[in-house]
């Protein structure tokens with residue numbers, strides 16, 4: 001089975017957690033796009049959606065769903081998103097699509113965070129996927145130098161700014177032995193908007209689609 005079919009299976013499984021009449025937080029990326037396709041087909045009568053990116057907002061609206069600001073919705077019962085890497089503790093690397101900051105805000109505001117991945121995203125140690133760090137433009141070089149001191153190799157994501165208008169540094173070669181400590185250290189560098197490590201707010205439920213079937217794990 002190809003990766004796209006696995007993503008669709010993970011999305012179908014995540015859909016089973018969607019409740020009519022409630023708010024729904026929706027993440028960003030190719031796996032989430034499958035989830036939005038499922039929403040578009042089933043047309044649940046939601047209270048409304050909160051979106052983590054302009055791209056997701058556009059897709060949700062095209063599928064007929066109302067998208068409101070998080071400020072309007074308040075805390076959410078459910079947030080569904082993908083990830084670039086996940087470990088056994090359901091800690092994640094996110095931000096391959098650059099939506100990390102809004103994703104982390106919505107995850108923080110949600111009671112239940114479901115993460116959907118295909119089996120290729122599972123790792124023992126986080127960090128093989130370059131760790132995205134969104135930075136304030138004037139702090140870009142300063143933050144990069146601090147990341148080098150931490151043993152990383154930051155690369156500016158070319159021709160890219162986030163929905164918040166900021167650049168992203170993709171940090172290679174980091175040994176993330178303690179994800180919570182690493183998240184705190186990087187977030188403490190002045191000029192960092194968000195690091196794409198989700199260790200302080202890991203997923204609550206992980207849906208892994210593999211060739212042998214879909215597995216659901218909870219923390």
Ligand SMILES: O=C[C@H](O)[C@H](O)[C@H](O)COP(=O)(O)O
Nearest residue numbers: 029030031095096097098099
């Ligand atoms: O910024 C993007 C998000 O963190 C995505 O959830 C992540 O990059 C995974 O995306 P995909 O489902 O396309 O692999």
